[in-house]
Amino acid sequence: xxxxxxxxxxQSEAELTGQLQRGEQGAFSKAVALYQDMVYxxxxxxxxxxxxxxxxxxxVFVQVYQSVxxxxxxxxxxxxxxxxxxxxxxxxxxxxxxxxxFAVVQSLFGAKAEAENYPAEFNHPGVLLExxxxxxxxxxALQQIPGNQRIAFTLNKIxxxxxxxxxxxxxxxxxxxESLVARAKINLKKKLTAYYQxxxxx
Amino acid sequence: MMNNKNTDQKIEDALSSIExxxxxxxxxxxxxxxxxxxxxxxxxxxxxxxxxxxxxxILIAGLCLLLTxxxxxxxxxxxxxxxxxxxxxxxxxxxEEEDTASFAANDNFENQ
Numbered sequence: 064x065x066x067x068x069x070x071x072x073x074q075s076e077a078e079l080t081g082q083l084q085r086g087e088q089g090a091f092s093k094a095v096a097l098y099q100d101m102v103y104x105x106x107x108x109x110x111x112x113x114x115x116x117x118x119x120x121x122x123v124f125v126q127v128y129q130s131v132x133x134x135x136x137x138x139x140x141x142x143x144x145x146x147x148x149x150x151x152x153x154x155x156x157x158x159x160x161x162x163x164x165f166a167v168v169q170s171l172f173g174a175k176a177e178a179e180n181y182p183a184e185f186n187h188p189g190v191l192l193e194x195x196x197x198x199x200x201x202x203x204a205l206q207q208i209p210g211n212q213r214i215a216f217t218l219n220k221i222x223x224x225x226x227x228x229x230x231x232x233x234x235x236x237x238x239x240x241e242s243l244v245a246r247a248k249i250n251l252k253k254k255l256t257a258y259y260q261x262x263x264x265x
Numbered sequence: 266m267m268n269n270k271n272t273d274q275k276i277e278d279a280l281s282s283i284e285x286x287x288x289x290x291x292x293x294x295x296x297x298x299x300x301x302x303x304x305x306x307x308x309x310x311x312x313x314x315x316x317x318x319x320x321x322x323i324l325i326a327g328l329c330l331l332l333t334x335x336x337x338x339x340x341x342x343x344x345x346x347x348x349x350x351x352x353x354x355x356x357x358x359x360x361e362e363e364d365t366a367s368f369a370a371n372d373n374f375e376n377q
Contacts, residue, residue: 128303
């Protein structure tokens with residue numbers, strides 16, 4: 064985005080935030096229409112499941128509706144939305160891990176544990192057909208690196224944000240964001256090396 | 266050597282496989298589903314508590330706890346009935362303690 068376009072976008076964002084805070088009719092629908100893809104794509108990149116990503120996207124907009132009045136405008140509206148989306152996605156992951164841990168105990172008590180039948184590999188719908196297989200391996204490796212690195216990498220590569228924007232969303236310095244993306248790439252390379260070496264040894 | 270080169274190439278290919286990725290789009294009518302969610306009645310604390318308590322795992326755990334407590338009391342009572350010597354010892358010790366207390370009280374009285 065050039066400076067002029069960014070200025071226009073910021074103005075319209077501020078205008079929309081004002082409309083939302085005043086509870087103007089149609090403002091919420093406009094916000095959903097404008098930002099649904101952004102929120103869904105971010106959440107999908109983190110949790111790698113389409114049905115769950117959609118569910119969390121709904122949760123994000125419900126929270127926006129309920130707490131937009133408390134939004135002070137310290138950051139851009141889209142930055143605030145990204146933060147909510149990431150927090151919700153990470154919370155979901157924590158819940159999922161907790162459920163997995165208790166599933167064994169629940170099955171001992173005879174209670175029907177909720178099945179977490181995730182497909183073995185995730186295919187992002189936005190990846191080109193010829194790259195699907197390689198991207199699935201990359202997404203699998205992405206699941207194995209630390210959370211903050213994963214978020215930074217997702218925002219950078221899947222959402223196409225620069226380090227400045229990542230820093231604003233994650234509430235860290237520019238250099239910290241740059242370092243996170245770099246470390247994510249290094250760790251991904253390690254995971255991919257292990258994967259491909261294992262594959263060739265088979 | 267050849268193998269390493271091959272692996273490096275595969276890693277590079279995997280990393281560049283998401284270059285030019287397009288944004289994923291949610292299913293249509295997302296706004297309708299969000300509105301439906303917003304219109305859902307909010308559950309009260311007691312409704313949530315009832316749901317939690319009536320979960321089979323919680324019910325079974327509570328029942329187990331209750332049975333264990335009962336079993337503990339039962340074992341304690343049975344062992345004292347089956348072993349009167351222990352009961353006698355407990356009584357004797359209690360009597361002795363009582364005697365010592367009364368003696369001390371008397372002694373204290375005389376000193377005054």
